[in-house]
Amino acid sequence: MxxxxxxxxxxxxxxxxxxxxxxxxxxxxxxxxxxxxxxxxxxxxxxxxxxxxxxxALARRPEPTTRGPSLEEIDTVLQALPNPCFVVHRGRIERCNGPALALLGRHIAGQDVRLALRHPAAIDLLAGANVATAPARIEIAGLGTAEQSWELDVQPIQEGRLLVLLFDQSGRQATERMRVDFVANASHELRTPLAGILGFIETLRDPVAGADQTTRERFLTIMDSEARRMQRLVDDLMSLSRIEAEKYRPPNQPVALPPLIEEVVAVFRQGQNKRGQDVVVEMEVPMPPVRGDRAQLSQLLHNLISNALKYGAPNTPVTVRAYKLNEGMAAVSVTDHGDGIMPEHLPRLTERFYRVDSSRSRAMGGTGLGLAIVKHIVQRHGGILHLDSTVGVGTTVRVELPLFSAPAGEDGPAAS
The missing domain is CATH 1.10.287 (Helix Hairpins)
Structure with missing residues (x-):
């Protein structure tokens, strides 16, 4: 009371x-x-x-304030934002932050917004007949580099002013393009052998053409080759999917490189391809174990040696070297002596389905995913991938992997 x-x-x-x-x-x-x-x-x-x-007392109580943030407060917030942003008032850029000046030019402060943005939809929202009175969002291009795509957000704030924020969507657009290209390439790689197989089946069903034993054997051999090519493609796609699913779980087991390399090389030497005898192994002894996943490192070595045997000149050695670096890393390199690769192709060699010579790669049974798988394995292991090639001399692929080190006070498991 x-x-x-x-x-x-x-x-x-x-x-x-x-x-x-x-x-x-x-x-x-x-x-x-x-x-x-x-x-x-x-x-x-x-x-x-x-x-x-x-x-x-009630009469003396101050009225609640409805005043918005001052221009100085708005400017403080603008300067703290990492994305390009600016304030438009009556069609002019009243205030802007550093990233906006770097993107649109230092001349835009105080100027007509049409000098900074030449996108019709953006101009209509900021200075046109349909100036924004509610939050709006559009996508624009042509700012920065030609490949960049931006999302422009407009927020009305006070006294007719508009807060404009720009978000770079280039990464998202690039990812979407990669997804579309991947689906298109995978469909093409599967459709091409399927079309051949279906054509051969139709021929073999013909009572006249299919009755010739020589024709049947030739067609069945091609069908078997195309079916196995599709199987390799599906296997590589599944491998790539598994590696990507595990990329945020780095391996932490010791792997001894010398026995692993000898094991992979033995598979090639015992295979039907006579080129397997051209593989030469050079290793430092002793060789400390690396930190990794043995199955994936085996696949990495298999892909690199297989590529070198395919594209190296006949009767030339394919050299596999393993040695320790000075920075707590070990290196594995595979060198062939072939036609080499033009410098403009090197940055794209690890893209899925990218081929320097598509017809030659398909003729040799390649899926176009070998180096893409190698790249993802190296990334998961926290390693570095180097591609060096000289036209007319050959190509060297070098992989650097971190050495295994057990946590302090613990004895690590034996290297596999």
Whole structure:
């Protein structure tokens, strides 16, 4: 109960008590009635004073402010943002941050927004007949480099001002293009052998053409080759999918490179391809183990040696070297002596389905995914991939992998 409310109650009770005392001492109802009236009058005066005080306090209470942030506050926020952003007022760029000046030019401050943005939809939102009165978002191109794509967000803030924020969407666009290209390339790689197989089946069903034993054997051999090519393609796609799914789980097992290399090279030497005998191995002894996934490193070596045997000149050696570097890393390199690769092709060799010579690669049974798989394996292992080639001399692919080190106070597992 408030202090004033208690005072009214005390005054009222005191009046009642005074009225009773007056009646008891005087025995007069008139005197008691007069005393009661006086007490009620005092209560009324006190209540009126309370109401007047409350009304005055309410009248003096400050109005709640509806003022938005000042321009200085807006400018402070703009300068703290990492993305290009600026404020437009009556068609002019009133304030902008450093990234906006770097992207659009230092001349834009205080200038007409049409000098900074030449996109019709953006101009219409910021200075045209349909100037934004509610949050809006559009995609624009032509800012920065030709390959860049931007998302432009417009937010009305105060007094007709518009806050414009630019978000670089180039990475998302590039990822989408890669996805579309991947689906198109995978479809093409599967459709080409399938079309051949279906054509051969149709020929073999012909009573005349299919009756010739020589034709049947030739067609069946080609169909078997195309079917196995599709199988290799599907296997490589599944391998690539598994490696990408594990890329955020780096391996942490010791892997001894010398026995692994000898194991992979033995597969080629014992195969039907006589080129397997051209593989030469050079290794440092002793060789510390690397940190890795043994199955994936085996696949990496298999892909590199297979490529070198395919594209190296006949009867020339393919050299596999393993050695320790000085930076806590070990290196494995595979060198062939072939036609080499033009410098402009080197940056794209690890793209999926990219081929320098498509017809030659397909004729040799390549899927176009070998080096893409190698790149993802190296990335998962925290390593580095180097591609060096000289036209007319040959190509060297070098992979650098971190050496295994057990956590402090623990003995690591034996190298596999």
């Amino acid at each position: 408030a202090r004033v409310d208690r005072s009214i109650l005390i005054l009222f009770l005191s009046g009642v008590a005074a009225t009773i005392i007056v009646f008891a001492l005087s025995g007069s109802w008139e005197a008691a009635f007069a005393c009661g009236i006086a007490s009620l009058f005092g209560v009324a005066l006190l209540f009126d004073a309370q109401e007047r005080g409350a009304t005055t």
